[in-house]
Amino acid sequence: MRISSNDKRSFLPTTLPNGLKVLLVSDPICRKSAAAACVNGGHFNDPEGIDGLSHLLEHMLFDGSLRYPDTNGFDQFLSQRGGCVNAWTGTEYSNFHFDVAHEYLEQSLTLFCDLLFYPVFDLQGISREISAIDAEFKLKINDDLRRLYQVHKETCNPAHPFSRFSVGNQQTFSEYSPNQLQKALHNLHNSLYTPENMTLCVISQSSLDDMKNAVEQAFTDVPRKAPVERQSYPPLYLESQLAVLIKIKPIKVARRLIVSFAFPDVQDLFRTKPLEYISHLLGDEGQGSLLWHLKKCDWVTNLSAGGGINGSNFKDFNINMQLTERGLNCLEDILNALFYFIKQINQGTGEQWRFREKVLLGQQCFDFTESAKPIDEATHLSTQMFHYPTEEWLSGDHVVSEPDADIVEKCIAKLTPSNMRLKLVAPDLHTDKVAKWYATPYKIEAIETNLLQRLNSPDPVENLHLPEKNPYICEQLSTQPIEKHNLIPKQIVKQQNIQVWFAQDAQFSQPKGDCFISFDCKAVTQGAAISAYKRLWVAMMSEHLNDLFYQAGVAGLHYHLYAHQGGLTIHTSGFSQKQLQLSRQIFSLLHQDIDLSDRFEQIKNKQINNLQNALLNRPVNRLFTRLSGIVQRYTYPPMELLEYVKNATLEDIYQVKKSLFSDYYIESFLFGDWTHEQACQFAKHIESEAHNSSAPEAIKRDVIDLKNSKRFVNYVDSQHNDAAAVVYLQIPTANSHDVALTILVEQLFATPFFNELRNEKQLGYLVGSGYLPLNQHPGMVFYVQSPDYSMSKLVEEIELFLNSMIAQIGDFEDIWQHVRRNILKQLVDNDTSLSVKSQRLWLSIGNQDHQFNQQNALATAMNNLSFSDVVGFCQRLNEPNINGQLVLLCPGNKPSDEPIDGEIIKDLHHFKSHASYVI
Structure with a gap:
C-alpha cells in the first residue's frame, strides 16, 4: 500500500477465509475506535415493483438480530459507551458505521457482525420502520435538491435503475403485506450481504494484531456464499x-x-x-x-x-x-x-x-x-476499497x-x-x-x-484565458526547528487594543499553521442595522479577495473572512511557508478604502435571497436560528436583518465599514510551523498597520438570563407543513461544575429521548437532543419536528419525557459512571489534528483562559461529580426560577387550540432591550 511519509498510523490489509476484505488502521492518537462495513449493493438492486426495499433493509438491520433481538440494541449499547451508529443506502453501495470507546471495540464488532449478517426482520418492526421511512420522505418533500434529483430521474432512460424511486414511502410499501415484505427482505439480504460482497475498515488505538484477532473472532464464522452476480445496465441516457x-x-x-x-x-x-x-x-x-x-x-x-x-x-x-x-x-x-x-x-x-x-x-x-474523525475515515476507506x-x-x-x-x-x-x-x-x-x-x-x-x-464554433471572448502559473505553490515543504519555550501560547504583543499570541506545534510535525486575526468592533453594539450592513461589506470584500487570492486556496493556503457577533475575523490556514505574507496582505486590504461598487447590487440581491430563503428552512432549523437570536445579545433573526439589507445603500456600507474600523480591539493568534522571529515580524506588521483605537477589550458575548417564575414561549412562522418544538433549558452558571453536569445529563437522556419519541411513539423523523452552549453558557435542548402531530402535542411529549426521566433518575445509578468515564476520555484525549488543536487554543484565548487549562478543569469537575449531584441537578431542571426555560414553536399546518403555558415573547426587540443578562 502507498502510505504518506508523514502518516504515523500503521496499516494492515487482509482478507478473511470467507472472502471479507479488511483494512485495519492503528492510530495511536484517535479518540475513539470506529468500524465501517460497505456492501456492494444499493437501491439499484431493489426488486421490480418494490421501490425503496434496500432503504427499508438498511432500517431493519437496526431492528434486532438473531443473538441480540432488542430493537436499537446496538445503538443503546454504543451510546452508553461513548459511541454512535449510522448508515446510508446509495445507488450501488450501502454503508454501516459506528464508533465506540476503545475498550469496547471487540464486543462492538461482535454485535456489528450480528447486525449485518443475522437480522430477524420482525413483522412489527417492518411496519414501524416503514412509518419512519415515510416520515423521512415527508421531511424532504420541500427539499429543492431532492426535487431536482427526482426530475433528473424522470428525464433519463426509464430502463436504467437510476430512474427508479429510491427512498420508498408508505405508498410504495402498502402494495405488499408485511409477510411479503419480510420474504423480499430475506431474499435481498441473502443475495447481497455476503462476506465476498463486502469490505470492512477498522480504526483504533489498538495494535494491528489485537484488531486482527478481534475481527477474526467476530467475522470468521460468517459462511461464504455464492458470488454475487454483477448486473449490467443500459445507457443512462437515450x-x-x-x-x-x-x-x-x-x-x-x-x-x-x-x-x-x-x-x-x-x-x-x-x-x-x-x-x-x-x-x-x-x-x-x-x-x-x-x-x-x-x-x-x-x-x-x-x-x-x-x-x-x-x-x-x-x-x-x-x-x-x-x-x-x-x-x-x-x-x-x-x-x-x-x-x-x-x-x-x-x-x-x-x-x-x-x-x-x-x-x-x-x-x-x-x-x-489531516486525519478525519475515525468514523468518517472508516466510512470513506471502506467504500474506496471497492474503487x-x-x-x-x-x-x-x-x-x-x-x-x-x-x-x-x-x-x-x-x-x-x-x-x-x-x-x-x-x-x-x-x-x-x-x-x-x-x-x-x-x-x-x-x-x-x-x-x-x-x-x-463559439465566438471569441475578450480577456478570457487560462490561469497563469500558481505563485503560491510551495515546491519544497519542510518544518521549522522546535523551541520548547514556544510550545505554550504566549503573548508577543500586549497593547491597549492589540493582543498577539504565538505558539509552535511539536505534535503533528507538519509544515502548516493557522493564523487568526479577530476584530471586535465597538460599532456592533449599536443594533441590527450595523450587523446587516457588516454582513454585506464582508460578503463584498470576500468576493474581492477571491479575485486576488483564489490561487492561494488551490495551493493549499486557505483564507476565510467571516462576520461574528463582535465584529469580524480573518482566518488563514494550510501550508505555513507563504501564509503570513497572505495574512498581512488581507489585513492591509481590509483597512483600505476599496471601490466595491461593481459588486454591491449583486451581493445585496444574493443576501436578500439567502435571508428570504431562510424563512423556508425546515421548522427545526428556523427554531434554532430564532433561539440564537433571542438568547445572544448581538445576534439577530433573519427577518430583522432582511429589512435593513433591502433598504441598504452603498453609502451605508462604506459608512459602516468606516465605523467598524474606527474603534476596534484586535486579538491575533499564530499557531504552527513558524519561528518566534517570524511571528514577531508578523506582529510588528499588525501594529504598524492597525488604526489607533480606544477600545480596551473584546465585546462581551452576553446571553439573556432566562430565569423567571415562568418559562418563556416564542412562536415562529413557517411555510412548512410540519409542526416543530424546541425546548431549551438554560443552566444557572457557566462554572465547570454546572457545565460537567449539563454534558453528563444530556448524554444520559439522549438515547432514551430518541428511542421513545422517534422509535416508539413515532412523532417524526427529526427527533433529538444536545448539549448547547450559547456564548459558552451551558444549556440543553430537546427538539421534535412532526408531519402528523401539533406543536402542543410535541411540547407535551417532551415534558412527559423530562418528567419521567427526572422521576426515574435513580435507575441510572448503574450506568452513569459508564457514561462519565467515556466523556472523561474525550476531554483528556490528545488533539487529533493541528487544525483541531489550533481551534481549541484560539477558543481558550477568546474565553480568557490564558492558562489553557479549561478542558482539564472541566475534566476535574466531571471526575469529582457524585451521583447525588446528578440527581439534584435533574430534580431542579423543571424549576424555571433556577434553570431558565425557553420553548420555541412552529405550528405548521396543524395549529393547536391548546395554549402553551409560559410568558409569550411577542416583540423580540422589546424583550432583548429590557432583559437581564447573565453576568
Whole structure:
C-alpha cells in the first residue's frame, strides 16, 4: 500500500477465509475506535415493483438480530459507551458505521457482525420502520435538491435503475403485506450481504494484531456464499435525452444553470484524473477565469465544476452556475463563453507545466492530509476499497501518478453541445409536467439546432484565458526547528487594543499553521442595522479577495473572512511557508478604502435571497436560528436583518465599514510551523498597520438570563407543513461544575429521548437532543419536528419525557459512571489534528483562559461529580426560577387550540432591550 511519509498510523490489509476484505488502521492518537462495513449493493438492486426495499433493509438491520433481538440494541449499547451508529443506502453501495470507546471495540464488532449478517426482520418492526421511512420522505418533500434529483430521474432512460424511486414511502410499501415484505427482505439480504460482497475498515488505538484477532473472532464464522452476480445496465441516457433543456421550478428563490455532459464510468482513469484536471481549470475563480468574466457581465454569481452523479456505467460532469436575473436572459452568451473556455482548455493541454502543478498539488494533498474523525475515515476507506486496487486504497483519491494529455483531450472531446443536458432552475419558468413523489413542475425540450451549431464554433471572448502559473505553490515543504519555550501560547504583543499570541506545534510535525486575526468592533453594539450592513461589506470584500487570492486556496493556503457577533475575523490556514505574507496582505486590504461598487447590487440581491430563503428552512432549523437570536445579545433573526439589507445603500456600507474600523480591539493568534522571529515580524506588521483605537477589550458575548417564575414561549412562522418544538433549558452558571453536569445529563437522556419519541411513539423523523452552549453558557435542548402531530402535542411529549426521566433518575445509578468515564476520555484525549488543536487554543484565548487549562478543569469537575449531584441537578431542571426555560414553536399546518403555558415573547426587540443578562 502507498502510505504518506508523514502518516504515523500503521496499516494492515487482509482478507478473511470467507472472502471479507479488511483494512485495519492503528492510530495511536484517535479518540475513539470506529468500524465501517460497505456492501456492494444499493437501491439499484431493489426488486421490480418494490421501490425503496434496500432503504427499508438498511432500517431493519437496526431492528434486532438473531443473538441480540432488542430493537436499537446496538445503538443503546454504543451510546452508553461513548459511541454512535449510522448508515446510508446509495445507488450501488450501502454503508454501516459506528464508533465506540476503545475498550469496547471487540464486543462492538461482535454485535456489528450480528447486525449485518443475522437480522430477524420482525413483522412489527417492518411496519414501524416503514412509518419512519415515510416520515423521512415527508421531511424532504420541500427539499429543492431532492426535487431536482427526482426530475433528473424522470428525464433519463426509464430502463436504467437510476430512474427508479429510491427512498420508498408508505405508498410504495402498502402494495405488499408485511409477510411479503419480510420474504423480499430475506431474499435481498441473502443475495447481497455476503462476506465476498463486502469490505470492512477498522480504526483504533489498538495494535494491528489485537484488531486482527478481534475481527477474526467476530467475522470468521460468517459462511461464504455464492458470488454475487454483477448486473449490467443500459445507457443512462437515450439519444433523445441529450442536447435537451430541462426547466424546473424551485420552492426557494433560486436561479441556477446546470450544464451536464454524459460520460461512461471513468473510475479506471483514477491514476490520470482527467476530469479533475478539467474541473480545476473550469472552476478557477481568479482574474481572466470563466467565472470572473461571467461576474463582470452580471450574469453569474457563483460557479462550480466537476460534480455530478456517477456509477458503474455512467458519470455526469457538471458545471453548476448561480444566475443573476440578468443572466437568466443571457443563457446563450453564458454558454458561448463556456464553450470558448473549453476550447482554450483543449489548446492548453500542450503546456506540460499545468500537469506538473496538478501532480505536485495531488502529492502534497496526500502527504499532508489531516486525519478525519475515525468514523468518517472508516466510512470513506471502506467504500474506496471497492474503487481502487489494494496498493491505492489510501492514495487513489489524491495522487496523479500517470498524467496523460491524450486522455485529457479524449475527455474534452465529450464536452460538446450534442452531448450536453441543460437544467435551468428559476421561479417563473413555463412548465408542462409534474415529477412524481415530490411534485416538481418541469418541462423538457430539445435545444434548438441553431444554438447547437453556434456553440460548436463559439465566438471569441475578450480577456478570457487560462490561469497563469500558481505563485503560491510551495515546491519544497519542510518544518521549522522546535523551541520548547514556544510550545505554550504566549503573548508577543500586549497593547491597549492589540493582543498577539504565538505558539509552535511539536505534535503533528507538519509544515502548516493557522493564523487568526479577530476584530471586535465597538460599532456592533449599536443594533441590527450595523450587523446587516457588516454582513454585506464582508460578503463584498470576500468576493474581492477571491479575485486576488483564489490561487492561494488551490495551493493549499486557505483564507476565510467571516462576520461574528463582535465584529469580524480573518482566518488563514494550510501550508505555513507563504501564509503570513497572505495574512498581512488581507489585513492591509481590509483597512483600505476599496471601490466595491461593481459588486454591491449583486451581493445585496444574493443576501436578500439567502435571508428570504431562510424563512423556508425546515421548522427545526428556523427554531434554532430564532433561539440564537433571542438568547445572544448581538445576534439577530433573519427577518430583522432582511429589512435593513433591502433598504441598504452603498453609502451605508462604506459608512459602516468606516465605523467598524474606527474603534476596534484586535486579538491575533499564530499557531504552527513558524519561528518566534517570524511571528514577531508578523506582529510588528499588525501594529504598524492597525488604526489607533480606544477600545480596551473584546465585546462581551452576553446571553439573556432566562430565569423567571415562568418559562418563556416564542412562536415562529413557517411555510412548512410540519409542526416543530424546541425546548431549551438554560443552566444557572457557566462554572465547570454546572457545565460537567449539563454534558453528563444530556448524554444520559439522549438515547432514551430518541428511542421513545422517534422509535416508539413515532412523532417524526427529526427527533433529538444536545448539549448547547450559547456564548459558552451551558444549556440543553430537546427538539421534535412532526408531519402528523401539533406543536402542543410535541411540547407535551417532551415534558412527559423530562418528567419521567427526572422521576426515574435513580435507575441510572448503574450506568452513569459508564457514561462519565467515556466523556472523561474525550476531554483528556490528545488533539487529533493541528487544525483541531489550533481551534481549541484560539477558543481558550477568546474565553480568557490564558492558562489553557479549561478542558482539564472541566475534566476535574466531571471526575469529582457524585451521583447525588446528578440527581439534584435533574430534580431542579423543571424549576424555571433556577434553570431558565425557553420553548420555541412552529405550528405548521396543524395549529393547536391548546395554549402553551409560559410568558409569550411577542416583540423580540422589546424583550432583548429590557432583559437581564447573565453576568
